[in-house]
Amino acid sequence: MELITQAPRGTQDVLPQDSYRWQHIERTALSIARDFGFREIRTPVFEHTNLFQRSVGETTDVVQKEMYTFEDKGGRSITLRPEGTAGATRAVLEHGLLNGALPVKVSYVTSCYRYEKSQKGRYREFHQFGVECFGAAAPQADAETISLALLILKTLGLTGVSLHINSIGCPTCRARYHEALRGYFEERKGDLCETCLGRLERNPMRILDCKSPICGRIAADAPVMIQYLCDDCRDHFTAVKAHLDAAGLEYQLDEHIVRGLDYYTRTVFELVAENGLVLAGGGRYDGLVEEMSGMAQPGLGFAMGLERLLMVMEEQGCSFAEDTGCELYLVSMGAEAAQRCFTIATALREGGVSVECDIVGRSLKAQMKYADKLGARYTIVVGDNELETGVAQLKDMKTGAVEEVRLDDSLYTTLYNKSLDRQLAGVADLFQAVSEQG
Numbered sequence: 440m441e442l443i444t445q446a447p448r449g450t451q452d453v454l455p456q457d458s459y460r461w462q463h464i465e466r467t468a469l470s471i472a473r474d475f476g477f478r479e480i481r482t483p484v485f486e487h488t489n490l491f492q493r494s495v496g497e498t499t500d501v502v503q504k505e506m507y508t509f510e511d512k513g514g515r516s517i518t519l520r521p522e523g524t525a526g527a528t529r530a531v532l533e534h535g536l537l538n539g540a541l542p543v544k545v546s547y548v549t550s551c552y553r554y555e556k557s558q559k560g561r562y563r564e565f566h567q568f569g570v571e572c573f574g575a576a577a578p579q580a581d582a583e584t585i586s587l588a589l590l591i592l593k594t595l596g597l598t599g600v601s602l603h604i605n606s607i608g609c610p611t612c613r614a615r616y617h618e619a620l621r622g623y624f625e626e627r628k629g630d631l632c633e634t635c636l637g638r639l640e641r642n643p644m645r646i647l648d649c650k651s652p653i654c655g656r657i658a659a660d661a662p663v664m665i666q667y668l669c670d671d672c673r674d675h676f677t678a679v680k681a682h683l684d685a686a687g688l689e690y691q692l693d694e695h696i697v698r699g700l701d702y703y704t705r706t707v708f709e710l711v712a713e714n715g716l717v718l719a720g721g722g723r724y725d726g727l728v729e730e731m732s733g734m735a736q737p738g739l740g741f742a743m744g745l746e747r748l749l750m751v752m753e754e755q756g757c758s759f760a761e762d763t764g765c766e767l768y769l770v771s772m773g774a775e776a777a778q779r780c781f782t783i784a785t786a787l788r789e790g791g792v793s794v795e796c797d798i799v800g801r802s803l804k805a806q807m808k809y810a811d812k813l814g815a816r817y818t819i820v821v822g823d824n825e826l827e828t829g830v831a832q833l834k835d836m837k838t839g840a841v842e843e844v845r846l847d848d849s850l851y852t853t854l855y856n857k858s859l860d861r862q863l864a865g866v867a868d869l870f871q872a873v874s875e876q877g
C-alpha cells in the first residue's frame with residue numbers, strides 16, 4: 440500500500456500552491472531567451488538509447504551509471520532523456536532545420552532522468568531550462584549564450600552568482616592532452632576506481648569528473664587542458680573572454696571545469712551560486728552534429744536546473760509573480776440562485792474573469808468561509824431578493840467596502856474597471872518608487 444501513496448525516491452511533486460513559482464521561472468527564462476531569438480522546441484521524454492551513448496558518451500557517468508534504460512515491448516532499447524541537448528539536436532536534424540537560415544536557436548523546458556544518489560539539489564527526476572544554438576562558430580556566439588544565462592539569473596533576482604569559464608579544446612589539441620593525462624594516471628593506477636581504470640585507455644578526461652573521492656583527489660593535481668590548446672582554440676577562447684570583458688560580464692577562469700558530458704569542445708562554463716551549487720552548465724559542442732549526421736555544423740548551449748534555481752531563489756528571498764487568484768466568488772442561497780450564479784459565472788469566465796461559485800452544495804456560511812480561504816477579491820451573495828430585483832451587493836473582501844451592482848452585463852464592466860484601477864495604481868507605485876530612488 441505504501442508504494443501507492445509515496446513518490447519514488449529522487450522525485451518531487453509540485454503542489455498547486457507552489458506551481459506559480461515554477462511558472463514564474465519558466466516564463467521568465469523562455470521569454471528572455473525569446474528576446475535573444477530562441478524559440479521553444481519540445482521533444483519526447485524517451486529516445487533510442489544509442490542517441491545518448493553516441494552524444495553524451497559511452498564513458499561518462501551519465502551513460503555508464505545513471506540512465507533509465509529499458510527494452511520496450513517491440514524489443515528496442517529505450518532511455519528516458521538524461522539531458523536536453525541530444526534530443527534537441529536529433530530533432531533539429533530529423534526535421535532538416537539546419538538546411539534553412541542559420542543559426543538555428545531553440546529553447547526548452549524539460550524533465551530529465553538520472554539514477555543518481557539523491558541529495559539536496561540532486562534528484563532522479565529533475566527539470567532543466569536550456570537553449571541550443573546551431574551553425575554559429577564565432578566567439579560572439581559563446582559570449583551571447585553566456586550573457587543569456589547570466590541575464591536570466593539576474594532577472595530572477597539571484598545575487599552572488601559567479602561565472603566560471605574554461606576551454607577544453609578540440610580533438611586536435613586534445614590528443615596531446617590525452618597522452619599527458621594517461622601518463623599522469625598510469626603512475627597512480629593502483630588507486631583509481633574500477634570505472635576509471637576502464638576510462639584510462641578509452642577516455643582519460645572522464646576520470647577528471649569521477650564522483651569517487653579518491654579519484655577526485657588524484658584528479659585535482661592532473662595536467663589541465665588549457666595548457667595544451669592549439670592556436671585556433673587559444674585564439675577562440677581569447678576572443679570569447681574579450682567579448683565578455685567588453686560587455687562588463689565578470690568571470691573566473693577555472694581550468695578544472697571539464698563538464699561531465701563528452702560532446703563538449705572549446706568553451707565550457709558553469710554558473711555557481713553563493714552556496715556552491717552549480718545552477719547552470721554549458722558550452723560548445725562543435726563535433727556533435729557531425730557525430731550524429733555526418734554534416735559538420737558547430738553548436739553550443741547551456742541548461743539550468745530548475746529545482747536548484749528555485750531552491751536558491753527561496754533561500755535568497757527572491758520574489759515570484761504571484762498567482763492572481765480568484766477575482767469573484769458568487770455565493771448562492773437556494774437552487775435557483777445557484778443556477779443563476781452558474782450562468783453569471785459562465786458569462787464572466789468567457790470574458791476572462793476568474794470566478795468561482797458553489798459546486799458542493801454548501802450553506803451560505805460555509806460558502807463565505809470557502810471564499811475567504813480562496814482569497815477571493817470580491818464576493819456577491821445571490822438569494823431570492825437579488826434574483827427578483829437583479830441588484831446585489833459587491834463586497835471588497837480586502838477593505839470590506841460594499842457597493843451596489845446589477846447582475847447583468849454591467850457587472851463585467853464594473854469588475855474590469857476595478858482590475859484596471861488596481862493595475863494603474865501598481866504602475867503609479869512603481870513610478871513613485873523609481874522617482875524616490877532619484
Ligand code: HAM
Nearest residue numbers: 522524560561562565717718719720721740741742744
Ligand atoms: P549538466 O551540467 O549535466 O548539463 O546539467 C545542467 C544543469 O542541470 C546543472 O547545472 C544542474 O543545475 C542541473 N542538474 C543536473 N543534474 C541534476 C540532478 N540530478 N538534479 C538536479 N539538477 C540537476 C547538461 O545537461 C547539458 N545538456 C547542458 C547543455 C546544454 N550543454 C549544452 N547545451
